[in-house]
Amino acid sequence: MPQMSSAHRPQTTTHVEANGRTYALPRRPTVVVCLDGFDPEYLERGIADGVLPTIAALRTKGYVGSALASIPTTTNTNNTSIVTGVPPAVHGINGNYYLDAETGEEIMVTDARRLRCGTILGAVSKAGVQTAVVTAKDKLLKVLAYEMDGIAFSSEQPNTADLSAVGASGGEELVGRARPDQYSADLSLFALDAGLKLLASLKPGLMYLSTSDYVQHKYAPGDAEANAFHAEVDKRIARMIELGATVALTADHGMADKAAADGQPNVVYVEDALTAKFGAGSVRVICPIADPFVRHHGALGGFVRVHLLKPGDIAAMMTYARSLPGVELVLDKATVCERFQLPPDREGDFAIFTDRATVIGARREDHDLSALGGHRLRSHGGIGEQRVPLILSRPLTPEYREWAETGVVRNLDVFDFALNGVS
Numbered sequence: 001m002p003q004m005s006s007a008h009r010p011q012t013t014t015h016v017e018a019n020g021r022t023y024a025l026p027r028r029p030t031v032v033v034c035l036d037g038f039d040p041e042y043l044e045r046g047i048a049d050g051v052l053p054t055i056a057a058l059r060t061k062g063y064v065g066s067a068l069a070s071i072p073t074t075t076n077t078n079n080t081s082i083v084t085g086v087p088p089a090v091h092g093i094n095g096n097y098y099l100d101a102e103t104g105e106e107i108m109v110t111d112a113r114r115l116r117c118g119t120i121l122g123a124v125s126k127a128g129v130q131t132a133v134v135t136a137k138d139k140l141l142k143v144l145a146y147e148m149d150g151i152a153f154s155s156e157q158p159n160t161a162d163l164s165a166v167g168a169s170g171g172e173e174l175v176g177r178a179r180p181d182q183y184s185a186d187l188s189l190f191a192l193d194a195g196l197k198l199l200a201s202l203k204p205g206l207m208y209l210s211t212s213d214y215v216q217h218k219y220a221p222g223d224a225e226a227n228a229f230h231a232e233v234d235k236r237i238a239r240m241i242e243l244g245a246t247v248a249l250t251a252d253h254g255m256a257d258k259a260a261a262d263g264q265p266n267v268v269y270v271e272d273a274l275t276a277k278f279g280a281g282s283v284r285v286i287c288p289i290a291d292p293f294v295r296h297h298g299a300l301g302g303f304v305r306v307h308l309l310k311p312g313d314i315a316a317m318m319t320y321a322r323s324l325p326g327v328e329l330v331l332d333k334a335t336v337c338e339r340f341q342l343p344p345d346r347e348g349d350f351a352i353f354t355d356r357a358t359v360i361g362a363r364r365e366d367h368d369l370s371a372l373g374g375h376r377l378r379s380h381g382g383i384g385e386q387r388v389p390l391i392l393s394r395p396l397t398p399e400y401r402e403w404a405e406t407g408v409v410r411n412l413d414v415f416d417f418a419l420n421g422v423s
Helices: 040-048 053-061 075-084 120-126 138-144 171-175 186-201 214-218 224-242 270-278 314-322 333-340 398-406 411-420
Strands: 015-018 021-024 030-034 063-068 097-099 106-108 131-135 151-154 206-210 246-250 267-269 283-286 303-308 327-332 350-354 359-361 387-392
Touching: 015 120, 021 120, 021 411, 030 075, 030 186, 030 411, 040 053, 040 224, 040 387, 053 063, 053 224, 053 387, 063 398, 063 411, 075 120, 075 138, 075 206, 075 411, 097 283, 097 303, 120 131, 120 206, 131 138, 131 186, 138 151, 138 206, 151 186, 171 186, 186 206, 186 214, 186 224, 214 224, 224 246, 246 411, 267 270, 270 283, 270 303, 270 314, 270 359, 303 314, 303 359, 314 327, 314 350, 327 333, 333 350, 350 359, 387 411, 398 411
Parallel strands: 030 206, 030 246, 131 151, 131 206, 267 359
Antiparallel strands: 015 021, 063 387, 097 106, 246 387, 283 303, 303 350, 327 350
């Protein structure tokens, strides 16, 4: 990534526009944190258990509320929504995994080729504000730092950035420890610690930090491991505030238990079911939750797209899908795009959502759950994981408090709140 090429350009404006929305340039260092998989239950239990004292205090010193994530409630979709300030219908990233309708190829989203607009971070950096992005997951980096002049790197690949401005050869030297394992709580803490180091040294005007949901996939609210992790997050939020930053925190999606009383996952393999009913080669089911971190969830989530491979009776297929156990909602392409602001040219012929206790897969053979290692399946992707926290370290202005209390707030509004809505 380019090294702070905008850092020394004078600011010639007080506001920037990104994707039709206006943002004030930061008056003080501003840090937006996406805490991956931070379901409201973690917030509520963490406050009740006393492991989130900093965030608990923000109920009076700042703002603690909730917002809605974009559908599907997946990492790529919502991190992109957050940094662009617009829904998937505009930015185009509608999942971690998709079927290219023109080529028939199934593709993992690991770069910005499908992105259809710029980002808030890019616009702010080009206005002369020092910007930085640190993400736990390297797959997000090209989207989050798209056309951004500033420092950007991931916990997975921390030594790819030029950090000479802070006297470090790379992220490992900056943070003071080796890069973490992909499947570890430290992957997230490393990203937050890197942000703290940058905040203390460079004091970038705007910084975005995005974590991994490794902990949330494995441990339920109130579990010792979940409490320990969130306590460490809370300490780092406290330190950011001590360093003078405005801190805004939200999540890309919630997280829910998807197993039965006996511990076995509640799974409906919908491609197997549709094929048995309507014939081999009739459909291909795409699970947009699939990503390089598949050990977390076996590519099983709460939302799938169904693509017809040959002419068929869509209405009959939808009716049958609605009869399957755990299915909450089945919508045709036009309806799902209108209701959830999704791009029509990148959707299937219809979409299936399961309830909060169930996950949906394609073919049984596509999903390996052996890596769960005895843990109950916890996952996301559907409507049941759409509600997420929205937390600000400073009080809201009267206008924004009214919006938060009476209107519809989405996680993609977090930069708006952080830059325009705090006193």
